[in-house]
Amino acid sequence: MGMIGYLKQISTESLEGIIAGNMNIAEFIYSNESESNSLDLDKAWHAIHFLLNESAWEGQHPFYNVILGGIELGDDLGYGPARYLTSEEVKEVALSLSNLNENELKNRFSPEKMKELDIYPSIDWAEQGDLEYVFSYYEELKKYYIEASEKNSAMLLYIS
Template structure:
């Protein structure tokens, strides 16, 4: 399970809202071309989300804040949920994507600019992540927190570039 981001212009966001299939194609093209408008955190997504939340970053960079598709009010592992996921227009992975508006991206970029890798993991007990069942649940291994923290400079740069251009960011897990 990997965290992904796609920078899109406000016009592209509007098109994505109208046609998630188009957005999926755009995301795969930019990923396959290793575009600077696509980025990923690999399996560190949940650890990064946890550590940013722990520092009081209120905008969910990993999961997004706005929904393209309304999730059904059913149990996560129910037949109804699997039917919902099977009926998505394209295989976004673990459910439909979400997004951050340009204003949310700008606020996130500002908050990230002030953070260092050390800030992210200072005084963190790896057992906190284990107790919280944070994926990939390998927190007992040496260096796992540093592994998550090493993504921060790229995340900071990605969101800074998005904010500078007035972009929105589409977020998804695959």
């Protein structure tokens, strides 16, 4: 199975309830009715972070927030606790992704550097289709952030 990255839209009210301790974050994340609001990034999450930040684990605001940013919330879900972005931070990410030159982003795809930095899932990254795999998930991520921004949603980020 491996480490799968997820994004989950959440209303500001529900997020405030989780922060206040009135709702359990794991129950919210894994409830059937909230699954329709989540995006599965499969194992492309780390490569997307690398392309946006040119780093394995570090990054610059707002692109760091896309995958690994946010404020930790709740217990460990398998690979650390979930993190959240406010609706304002989601809007900032969505705008930044919308303004990003995708050709420039594609030019950052470097199998050698990705292998050197041990970008998960630690594959060669030089196989035919690897760039397309990562970019198909990037396109979904971009649409998802834009949709969340339009709905004034906050975002949960987690790896499970």
